[in-house]
Amino acid sequence: MLTSLTSLLFxxxxxHCRESLSVPTALCLRCALSISRRLxxxxxxxxxxxxxxxxxxxxxxxxLQAKEExxxxxxxxxxxxxxxxxxxxxxxxxxxxxRRAANRSRGYRHATLLAQRAITLAGGNKRQVIDCLQINxxxxxxxxxxxxxxxxxxxxxVSVKLPRGCQLxxxxxxxxxxxxxxxxxxxxxxxALRAENIAITGVISACAARPH
Ligand SMILES: [Zn+2]
Numbered sequence: 001m002l003t004s005l006t007s008l009l010f011x012x013x014x015x016h017c018r019e020s021l022s023v024p025t026a027l028c029l030r031c032a033l034s035i036s037r038r039l040x041x042x043x044x045x046x047x048x049x050x051x052x053x054x055x056x057x058x059x060x061x062x063x064l065q066a067k068e069e070x071x072x073x074x075x076x077x078x079x080x081x082x083x084x085x086x087x088x089x090x091x092x093x094x095x096x097x098x099r100r101a102a103n104r105s106r107g108y109r110h111a112t113l114l115a116q117r118a119i120t121l122a123g124g125n126k127r128q129v130i131d132c133l134q135i136n137x138x139x140x141x142x143x144x145x146x147x148x149x150x151x152x153x154x155x156x157x158v159s160v161k162l163p164r165g166c167q168l169x170x171x172x173x174x175x176x177x178x179x180x181x182x183x184x185x186x187x188x189x190x191x192a193l194r195a196e197n198i199a200i201t202g203v204i205s206a207c208a209a210r211p212h
Contacts, residue, residue: 015065015074016058026077027058035059039084040208044183045190047175048202052081055179055209063178063207067110078178079117081206086122088172088201093119094193096177096185097133097158114206115176132162133189150184158192172201180208 012021014028021028027035035053042049053059065074086093095111103109115129136157162168175189186203193200 015071015077016061026062026073031058035062035207037081037084042208042210044180044186044203047186047190047200049180049183049186049205049208050085050202051180051205051208052084053207055181055207059179059207066114067178068106070106070108075114075117076121078206079114079121082114082118082176082204083122085174085202085204086118086127088127088174089124090126091172091174091201092168093127093129093174093176093204094133094189095129095131096175096189097131097135099135100137111177114178118176130163130166130168132160132166133158133192134161147182147184150182158188160192160196160198162196168198173198174201175203177203177205178207180205 012024013019014021014031015026016031017028019028019030025032034056035058037052039050039052040054042051062074062077065071066078093115095109095115097103098106098110109131112129112131119127119129136159173193175186175193177186180186180203186205190200190203
């Protein structure tokens with residue numbers, strides 16, 4: 001009753017084009033078809049990278065709504081894309097961190113919520129999120145920087161802080177993010193984890209731009 005009343009007052013709309021939908025899905029058929037749901041594979045610094053959707057206008061608007069507006073339907077859609085890459089039943093997901101100031105102003109950790117929801121969707125009780133990466137202070141905002149500037153900006157900016165008593169040996173460890181564009185953030189996370197002798201099994205992102 002409550003659901004039908006809510007849908008009368010707020011009929012479901014496509015997250016991207018705002019077309020009214022007859023069923024409560026995240027995207028209309030046309031928008032849904034424009035972001036693939038097929039796993040693609042590449043490598044980042046020798047680490048296998050899988051992603052399910054290409055980066056385009058539609059996936060970009062979904063990411064913005066999840067990241068900046070805390071839109072639950074947008075987050076679930078991205079989590080579904082990440083869950084496609086969760087093929088290991090025993091695994092640790094390490095989210096790519098946002099800047100602390102961004103986490104503070106948003107009031108939540110976007111990539112962490114995304115990884116947790118992906119695990120919920122994929123099921124299994126042998127997967128967990130360990131939020132052990134942090135961006136050090138003084139990093140500049142990445143927008144508007146060239147690839148070279150991004151690499152320099154990110155160089156040695158991420159550090160690892162494992163929870164007390166946490167042992168990652170013999171576990172399959174994946175770095176998780178909503179989007180890989182240049183791959184600079186993933187490379188920096190890989191560097192920081194390798195510096196702590198943590199071997200990374202793969203990078204899983206919901207979307208990626210090619211090439212990176
Ligand atoms: Zn649409």
